Amino acid sequence: MPRSTRRRPALAHPATEEIDLFDVLHALSDPTRMTIVRILRTEPERACGTFPVDVAPSTLSHHFKVLRESGLIAQREEANRRFSALRTVDLERRFPGLLDTVLAAHARTAP
Amino acid sequence: MPRSTRRRPALAHPATEEIDLFDVLHALSDPTRMTIVRILRTEPERACGTFPVDVAPSTLSHHFKVLRESGLIAQREEANRRFSALRTVDLERRFPGLLDTVLAAHARTAP
DNA sequence: TACGATGTTCGACGAACGACGAAATTGGTG
DNA sequence: CACCAATTTCGTCGTTCGTCGAACATCGTA
Numbered sequence: 483m484p485r486s487t488r489r490r491p492a493l494a495h496p497a498t499e500e501i502d503l504f505d506v507l508h509a510l511s512d513p514t515r516m517t518i519v520r521i522l523r524t525e526p527e528r529a530c531g532t533f534p535v536d537v538a539p540s541t542l543s544h545h546f547k548v549l550r551e552s553g554l555i556a557q558r559e560e561a562n563r564r565f566s567a568l569r570t571v572d573l574e575r576r577f578p579g580l581l582d583t584v585l586a587a588h589a590r591t592a593p
Numbered sequence: 594m595p596r597s598t599r600r601r602p603a604l605a606h607p608a609t610e611e612i613d614l615f616d617v618l619h620a621l622s623d624p625t626r627m628t629i630v631r632i633l634r635t636e637p638e639r640a641c642g643t644f645p646v647d648v649a650p651s652t653l654s655h656h657f658k659v660l661r662e663s664g665l666i667a668q669r670e671e672a673n674r675r676f677s678a679l680r681t682v683d684l685e686r687r688f689p690g691l692l693d694t695v696l697a698a699h700a701r702t703a704p
Numbered sequence: 705t706a707c708g709a710t711g712t713t714c715g716a717c718g719a720a721c722g723a724c725g726a727a728a729t730t731g732g733t734g
Numbered sequence: 735c736a737c738c739a740a741t742t743t744c745g746t747c748g749t750t751c752g753t754c755g756a757a758c759a760t761c762g763t764a
Contacts, residue, residue, distance in 0.1 A: 504627070538725075587687075710759100713758075718751100734738095
C-alpha cells in the first residue's frame with residue numbers, strides 16, 4: 483500500500499449557509515482567537531506561524547482549526563506553510579454586520 | 594446567632610464599564626441562554642420559571658447566573674420570585690449595536 | 705403552623721476545552 | 735540524501751461546561 487495518494491486530507495470549511503452562529507460566538511469568546519481574527523482583519527492573509535500570540539505551536543494549530551471549522555477563516559496550503567484569511571464576504575452574507583460589530587466592541591475594550 | 598440579618602446575599606451585577614466582551618460572547622454561545630435573551634428582548638421583564646426552555650430548574654438557575662454575571666441581564670427579587678430583564682441600555686452603551694446584531698444573526702438562522 | 709410554589713445551592717457526572725510536549729508530515733535547501 | 739523549517743496529529747493533563755437530582759431557603763396562604 484502506498485502511504486497515501488493525497489498528501490493531506492483536504493481542509494474542511496463549512497459552506498457559507500452552513501456557518502453556525504453558536505460556533506462563531508464560541509470561537510470569538512477566546513482571547514487568543516480574537517487576537518488572530520483582529521490581526522487578520524488588517525491584511526488579506528497571513529502564515530500561521532507569524533501571529534504574535536504567546537502559545538505553543540500545537541495550541542495555535544488547535545485555535546486555527548476551531549476558527550476554520552466555525553467558518554471564520556479560510557486556510558490554504560502552499561508548500562509547507564498554511565495561510566489563513568478572514569472569510570469577510572461569507573460572514574457578511576451569512577450574518578450581516580456581525581464581524582464588524584464584534585470587532586468594534588473588542589476595540590473598545592482593548593485600544 | 595440570628596439566622597441572618599439579610600435574607601439573601603445581594604445579587605451581583607457587573608457595572609456597565611466592567612462588562613466583559615468575552616463573557617458576553619460566551620454567554621450567548623449557548624442555545625438555551627440565547628433563547629432566554631431572545632425572549633427577554635420582546636418584553637420588559639419576566640419571572641425565571643416562565644421561560645419555555647426544556648431544562649431542569651437547577652440548570653435554568655445556572656444559566657441565569659451566567660447571564661447575570663456576564664452583564665446581559667439584571668435580576669430583581671420580589672417575594673419568592675425573581676424577575677429578569679435585558680440590560681439593553683447598558684449593553685448599548687458598552688458595546689453599541691452588539692445585541693441587535695447578534696440577535697438579528699440568530700433570527701436569520703432560526704426564524 | 706404547616707404546606708406548596710419558586711428558585712437557589714451543592715455535589716456529582718461525562719463531555720468539551722485550552723494547554724503542552726513529543727512525534728510525524730511535508731517540502732525546500734545544502 | 736540529510737537536514738531544517740513549518741505545521742499538524744496524538745496523547746495527556748487539569749479546568750470548565752452543561753446537566754441533573756437532592757436538599758435548602760423564602761414567602762404567601764390555607
